[in-house]
Amino acid sequence: MRKRQFKRNLVAYSFIAPNFLGFAIFTLGPIILALVMAFAEWDGNNPMKFVGIGNFIELFKEDRFTSSLVNTIVYSLFTVPFTLIIALGLAILLNQKIKGRNFFRTVIFFPYVASLVAVAAVWNMLFTPAKGGIMNQLLMNVFHAQPLKWAASSGTVMLTIIMFSVWKNMGYYMVIYLAGLQGISEDLYEAASLDGAGAWKQFVHITIPQLKPTTFFVSIMLTINCFKVYDIVYMLAGGSNGVVGKSAMVLVYYIYEEAFRNWKLGKASAAALVLFAIVLAITIIQFRGEKNYAND
Amino acid sequence: MESKKTNRIIKNGLVYAILIFLALMMLVPFAWMISASLKFNKDVFVIPFQWIPTEPRWKNYVDIWTKIPLSKFTLNTVKLTLIVTCLQLFTSSFAAYAFAKLQFKGRNILFLAYIATIAVPWQVYMVPQFMFMRKLGLADTHLAIIILQAFSAFGVFLMRQFYEGISDSLCEAARIDGMTEYGIYLKIMLPLSKPAISTLIIFTFVNTWNDFLGPLIYLTTESKKTLQIGLKMFISQYSAEYGLIMAASVLSLIPVLVVFLSLQKYFVAGITAGSVKG
Numbered sequence: 213m214r215k216r217q218f219k220r221n222l223v224a225y226s227f228i229a230p231n232f233l234g235f236a237i238f239t240l241g242p243i244i245l246a247l248v249m250a251f252a253e254w255d256g257n258n259p260m261k262f263v264g265i266g267n268f269i270e271l272f273k274e275d276r277f278t279s280s281l282v283n284t285i286v287y288s289l290f291t292v293p294f295t296l297i298i299a300l301g302l303a304i305l306l307n308q309k310i311k312g313r314n315f316f317r318t319v320i321f322f323p324y325v326a327s328l329v330a331v332a333a334v335w336n337m338l339f340t341p342a343k344g345g346i347m348n349q350l351l352m353n354v355f356h357a358q359p360l361k362w363a364a365s366s367g368t369v370m371l372t373i374i375m376f377s378v379w380k381n382m383g384y385y386m387v388i389y390l391a392g393l394q395g396i397s398e399d400l401y402e403a404a405s406l407d408g409a410g411a412w413k414q415f416v417h418i419t420i421p422q423l424k425p426t427t428f429f430v431s432i433m434l435t436i437n438c439f440k441v442y443d444i445v446y447m448l449a450g451g452s453n454g455v456v457g458k459s460a461m462v463l464v465y466y467i468y469e470e471a472f473r474n475w476k477l478g479k480a481s482a483a484a485l486v487l488f489a490i491v492l493a494i495t496i497i498q499f500r501g502e503k504n505y506a507n508d
Numbered sequence: 509m510e511s512k513k514t515n516r517i518i519k520n521g522l523v524y525a526i527l528i529f530l531a532l533m534m535l536v537p538f539a540w541m542i543s544a545s546l547k548f549n550k551d552v553f554v555i556p557f558q559w560i561p562t563e564p565r566w567k568n569y570v571d572i573w574t575k576i577p578l579s580k581f582t583l584n585t586v587k588l589t590l591i592v593t594c595l596q597l598f599t600s601s602f603a604a605y606a607f608a609k610l611q612f613k614g615r616n617i618l619f620l621a622y623i624a625t626i627a628v629p630w631q632v633y634m635v636p637q638f639m640f641m642r643k644l645g646l647a648d649t650h651l652a653i654i655i656l657q658a659f660s661a662f663g664v665f666l667m668r669q670f671y672e673g674i675s676d677s678l679c680e681a682a683r684i685d686g687m688t689e690y691g692i693y694l695k696i697m698l699p700l701s702k703p704a705i706s707t708l709i710i711f712t713f714v715n716t717w718n719d720f721l722g723p724l725i726y727l728t729t730e731s732k733k734t735l736q737i738g739l740k741m742f743i744s745q746y747s748a749e750y751g752l753i754m755a756a757s758v759l760s761l762i763p764v765l766v767v768f769l770s771l772q773k774y775f776v777a778g779i780t781a782g783s784v785k786g
Contacts, residue, residue: 220610221612223689224689227606227693228607230602231600234655235621235622235661238640238641238655239625239659240621242637242640243625245639246633246636249636256639305526310520310524318772319531319535320534322768323534323537325768325775326761327718330541330756331537334541337552340553349557383534388779440629442631443720443721452745468721477635484635487631487632491627
């Protein structure tokens with residue numbers, strides 16, 4: 213009997229091994245190493261020197277790091293609500309039985325899968341600081357406003373990045389909302405319209421409360437993804453050599469630069485740990501929230 | 509009665525107006541991209557903007573292949589995407605079978621290890637991971653990119669969730685008939701899990717095809733670069749070659765567009781599966 217159990221274990225391990233070995237060596241290992249490196253000084257060649265919380269003290273004294281933290285928070289504060297509201301609105305419109313529904317869904321979703329480099333290249337041309345750019349033309353001719361420098365000016369660079377991010381990702385969250393809407397029972401709406409509730413009342417008293425778990429999930433996902441932002445900033449604000457100025461510096465960019473340009477690996481890992489702490493806090497909020505919804 | 513009908517017409521009109529406006533917002537950059545890809549550089553920013561060039565310059569699409577090693581970049585990306593997708597599919601469906609259908613010692617702890625790392629963004633451990641790979645001599649190799657992408661916890665989750673939905677009695681019956689676990693996996697589970705496999709394929713494909721930060725950190729030799737960072741390099745070097753940049757961008761989008769349009773259903777299924785699980 214014992215031998216049979218032993219054999220069954222072996223068979224199961226053989227199924228898991230190919231994935232788990234790769235996962236343990238190249239994901240689990242580095243995660244543990246990240247925890248160690250954050251408390252050490254290391255340039256990658258000389259031996260590691262343990263410095264306690266020295267890296268963290270240095271980080272918070274540094275202007276570049278604190279502005280990267282502030283920029284990331286500002287980016288999240290604007291990107292999350294705008295993406296969420298537009299995605300919800302779109303989902304509601306596209307959940308109705310209207311002609312061309314699939315066409316609209318596909319079109320709105322496509323930017324999400326389109327490769328960033330190509331799409332960002334167009335954006336840089338549409339939002340060129342020159343007057344000939346389509347966006348500046350629009351500003352001048354339709355809104356009779358001054359042309360903007362967009363990503364080329366420290367005042368508008370975050371605005372440009374946020375607009376791009378909302379544009380590129382809203383289709384993804386729309387799909388999640390669509391799934392949420394399809395989970396709401398038709399009976400609720402039927403009962404409400406029998407009671408004489410209009411479309412607006414139905415929206416406020418049925419759709420919004422019923423979508424609460426979805427909204428919660430979407431806002432958590434969005435916030436975490438905002439804190440991981442890197443490539444958008446690199447592509448839009450990075451100029452030709454990919455160097456991002458202080459006005460658009462985000463957390464992951466700081467980590468990248470500190471590690472792979474300055475080779476201060478300990479400090480980079482400390483910054484990464486700050487990122488992790490933030491993401492972990494958001495995840496814990498999510499777990500708690502999910503428990504609440506499960507109890508409802 | 510009459511007023512109700514006009515109300516509905518107004519409402520529908522409004523809905524379409526909003527949708528068409530948003531659809532235009534999504535499509536205009538792509539239309540602009542195609543239009544500019546068929547122009548001389550000097551004509552790209554001419555006002556008023558000409559959506560359909562009078563003399564389309566198809567030569568941009570020829571020149572781009574000689575201006576940069578675009579075919580090499582494409583080949584690298586295709587190679588990496590294919591290998592990663594296959595590996596990901598094999599290793600994660602294999603592991604997911606054990607997690608979903610087999611009883612064994614340490615199952616919960618091993619699975620917990622996967623769950624725990626889902627909460628850790630790659631950006632948190634990309635630096636030590638790179639140092640580790642460098643130590644193994646894998647910096648600036650395609651193998652590093654493959655390893656980076658091939659063992660994601662996401663695949664194991666997705667497949668496991670699907671397998672859990674398949675009745676256990678099916679496996680039991682096969683076991684009684686004397687089928688080995690490998691046989692059950694290969695002959696029963698795999699054929700049944702086509703929807704989950706398609707979802708995993710399209711996700712892995714799009715992720716690998718579009719991956720940017722990984723190749724940016726790891727690949728330094730030009731001939732090893734992928735389409736994405738190759739394209740970025742080209743944009744940096746020839747920032748005024750608008751027509752060529754746009755032609756290359758259009759080309760880089762085509763494979764994703766084709767895969768997306770033909771497998772869209774599974775893509776949506778994958779996103780939804782992730783959100784329900786939470």
